[in-house]
Amino acid sequence: MSRVSVPCHVKGTVALQVGDVRTSQGRPGVLVIDVTFPSVAPFELQEIMFKNYYTAFLTIRVRQHTSTHTPAKWVTCLRDYCLMPDPHSEEGAQEYVSLFKHQMLCDMGKVLELRLILRQPSPLWLSFTVEELQIYQQGPKSPSMTFPKWLSHPVPCEQPAPLLEVSPHPG
Amino acid sequence: MLQEESDLALIIAQIVQKLKGSTLYAQLERQAWASLQRPEIKLESLKEDIKEFFKISGWEKKLQNAVYSELNVFPLPSHPAAPPEHLKEPLVYMRKAQGSWEKRILKSLNSMCTELSIPLARKRPVGEQKELLNKWNEMGTDEPDLSLFRPVYAPKDFLEVLINLRNPNYENGDSHSFRTHLGLIQVPLKVKDIPELKEFFVELGLTAGQLGIDDSTQVPPELFENEHVRIGQKVLSEQDSAAAQQYIRQGSPTALRAELWALILNTSSQPEVLLCFSRDTSVLGHFAYNSASPPKSYIRGKLGLEEYAVFYPPNGVIPFHGFSMYVAPLCFLYHEPSKLYQIFREMYVRFFFRLHSISSHPSGIVSLCLLFETLLQTYLPQLFYHLREIGAQPLRISFKWMVRAFSGYLATDQLLLLWDRILGYNSLEILAVLAAAVFAFRAVNLMEVTSLAAAEAVLADLSTLKVMPLLQIFLFATVT
Numbered sequence: 001m002s003r004v005s006v007p008c009h010v011k012g013t014v015a016l017q018v019g020d021v022r023t024s025q026g027r028p029g030v031l032v033i034d035v036t037f038p039s040v041a042p043f044e045l046q047e048i049m050f051k052n053y054y055t056a057f058l059t060i061r062v063r064q065h066t067s068t069h070t071p072a073k074w075v076t077c078l079r080d081y082c083l084m085p086d087p088h089s090e091e092g093a094q095e096y097v098s099l100f101k102h103q104m105l106c107d108m109g110k111v112l113e114l115r116l117i118l119r120q121p122s123p124l125w126l127s128f129t130v131e132e133l134q135i136y137q138q139g140p141k142s143p144s145m146t147f148p149k150w151l152s153h154p155v156p157c158e159q160p161a162p163l164l165e166v167s168p169h170p171g
Numbered sequence: 172m173l174q175e176e177s178d179l180a181l182i183i184a185q186i187v188q189k190l191k192g193s194t195l196y197a198q199l200e201r202q203a204w205a206s207l208q209r210p211e212i213k214l215e216s217l218k219e220d221i222k223e224f225f226k227i228s229g230w231e232k233k234l235q236n237a238v239y240s241e242l243n244v245f246p247l248p249s250h251p252a253a254p255p256e257h258l259k260e261p262l263v264y265m266r267k268a269q270g271s272w273e274k275r276i277l278k279s280l281n282s283m284c285t286e287l288s289i290p291l292a293r294k295r296p297v298g299e300q301k302e303l304l305n306k307w308n309e310m311g312t313d314e315p316d317l318s319l320f321r322p323v324y325a326p327k328d329f330l331e332v333l334i335n336l337r338n339p340n341y342e343n344g345d346s347h348s349f350r351t352h353l354g355l356i357q358v359p360l361k362v363k364d365i366p367e368l369k370e371f372f373v374e375l376g377l378t379a380g381q382l383g384i385d386d387s388t389q390v391p392p393e394l395f396e397n398e399h400v401r402i403g404q405k406v407l408s409e410q411d412s413a414a415a416q417q418y419i420r421q422g423s424p425t426a427l428r429a430e431l432w433a434l435i436l437n438t439s440s441q442p443e444v445l446l447c448f449s450r451d452t453s454v455l456g457h458f459a460y461n462s463a464s465p466p467k468s469y470i471r472g473k474l475g476l477e478e479y480a481v482f483y484p485p486n487g488v489i490p491f492h493g494f495s496m497y498v499a500p501l502c503f504l505y506h507e508p509s510k511l512y513q514i515f516r517e518m519y520v521r522f523f524f525r526l527h528s529i530s531s532h533p534s535g536i537v538s539l540c541l542l543f544e545t546l547l548q549t550y551l552p553q554l555f556y557h558l559r560e561i562g563a564q565p566l567r568i569s570f571k572w573m574v575r576a577f578s579g580y581l582a583t584d585q586l587l588l589l590w591d592r593i594l595g596y597n598s599l600e601i602l603a604v605l606a607a608a609v610f611a612f613r614a615v616n617l618m619e620v621t622s623l624a625a626a627e628a629v630l631a632d633l634s635t636l637k638v639m640p641l642l643q644i645f646l647f648a649t650v651t
């Protein structure tokens with residue numbers, strides 16, 4: 001299935017913290033990243049791809065275009081997706097991740113804006129984020145391929161028919 | 172579900188790609204063409220008939236073994252966006268540490284060569300070539316003068332590098348808090364705890380028979396040994412790699428071991444030209460999943476020009492002091508040089524390379540060290556604390572055992588029983604568990620020592636130890 005990258009604008013990370021940021025001792029465990037699409041019409045989201053950097057859990061909220069004149073509301077489309085099975089250890093900390101439309105809790109037909117909520121409950125890490133964020137919508141459909149019947153059922157003839165190699169393509 | 176299906180399709184595609192370049196593929200193709208002569212192969216049902224022929228003639232089994240072998244060795248397919256260095260090692264700071272370590276070794280190697288005025292690689296002069304041809308069969312007995320050469324590095328140097336490994340994003344405070352590790356390794360890799368190890372090594376449990384325990388003279392062979400040998404012979408006659416790997420978890424009978432290891436490692440039965448390990452360029456293939464990279468050297472005067480780059484040594488592996496200990500035990504099993512070499516090479520590219528490169532892999536030396544220290548701290552906290560207090564960090568003693576996979580420290584029959592399990596579980600974690608079990612065994616003596624030297628003395632001689640009872644007691648019979 002082909003996909004097309006959607007140009008996006010990733011706003012600066014905002015830390016959610018209780019109390020005064022300057023005086024509090026601990027590090028924030030929740031960060032919010034807003035992703036807007038300034039030059040693109042509302043699109044159908046196919047895939048979100050990024051490189052993790054020590055984020056343990058990811059929640060994504062989406063704001064979609066509505067046909068009526070009611071203001072678009074934020075809806076949670078991914079809740080507490082686990083990126084690091086053990087937040088205190090390195091497993092999954094720097095992995096490349098892809099999230100697809102079928103994993104989302106709601107339809108992603110007319111996306112206006114995304115909000116990524118990153119959580120890292122472990123105090124062991126100095127910072128956490130997601131990097132190399134890319135958003136994809138569905139590309140033009142690839143030309144359908146039908147295989148001639150004779151490839152799987154060779155007709156009797158002098159020479160055996162050549163067997164075409166078909167490698168399975170990933171979904 | 173869709174994700175799993177596409178993952179599976181990707182794995183299949185990768186394995187097919189890998190096997191296409193192998194001799195097995197060429198053999199299967201030849202066999203398929205040759206089979207067309209056979210009367211039972213009909214053109215209307217060509218595909219099914221050839222598949223049936225492969226099944227009956229045993230070629231399907233060979234293909235199954237090859238696929239199983241690939242699944243064991245090759246890491247799971249990574250994300251399509253991940254660059255090749257990510258496949259070698261996903262954590263950036265570990266990659267950097269491995270890179271620095273490699274630079275250090277190369278510098279040491281180069282400076283030694285400069286000191287002794289010996290080029291790393293040169294074409295052998297004609298006179299020497301003739302001499303070598305005459306003595307080809309007696310190579311092992313003719314040793315050049317090596318007295319001026321120092322080992323490139325010793326395991327101790329490598330341990331120092333591992334001790335200094337730090338994740339820049341980790342809270343490495345100076346003050347001791349719950350964040351600092353009490354052992355020498357300071358990186359937070361995920362290691363298994365005893366409940367997870369019990370599940371992983373379930374066949375070593377108290378209710379399963381083991382070679383190394385239940386074949387001792389006091390135990391009547393009818394209880395376990397005879398049946399186990401019979402099953403082993405059946406596994407060999409079926410030539411099933413996966414079954415052999417499962418079987419060997421309970422140990423291999425001495426008479427069947429050579430064949431079983433060859434089956435599990437899927438070495439070919441073709442007699443290969445005996446290649447000296449350091450010149451075997453096929454070993455370069457394992458660098459795709461090894462965090463290390465082969466050192467590159469440039470032809471004199473062409474520094475930096477890729478066309479003049481060569482890997483040195485040709486196989487990309489710089490040996491360290493004690494490297495030959497990986498081979499020595501195999502000499503007890505294989506007398507034919509080409510078979511011995513194949514087995515050693517397979518063992519190296521599957522397991523042993525992880526013992527001297529810096530990576531986050533669960534069987535890598537860093538994880539093994541951390542697993543050892545964590546097991547000791549958790550289940551023998553008094554002993555751990557005592558040894559720390561007297562300046563005898565336990566890892567300083569056990570590191571040399573693990574880095575050599577216990578070769579040279581255990582009695583040979585015990586070592587082979589241990590290496591049976593490495594093959595059976597496709598993991599080196601058992602080395603860390605055994606190291607902890609040895610400390611547990613000698614805990615009483617160790618609690619009485621007051622210096623590192625005395626602790627070393629208590630643990631100097633492992634040649635009388637029986638590995639399987641130690642492992643079983645530590646994992647399954649200790650009150651936790």
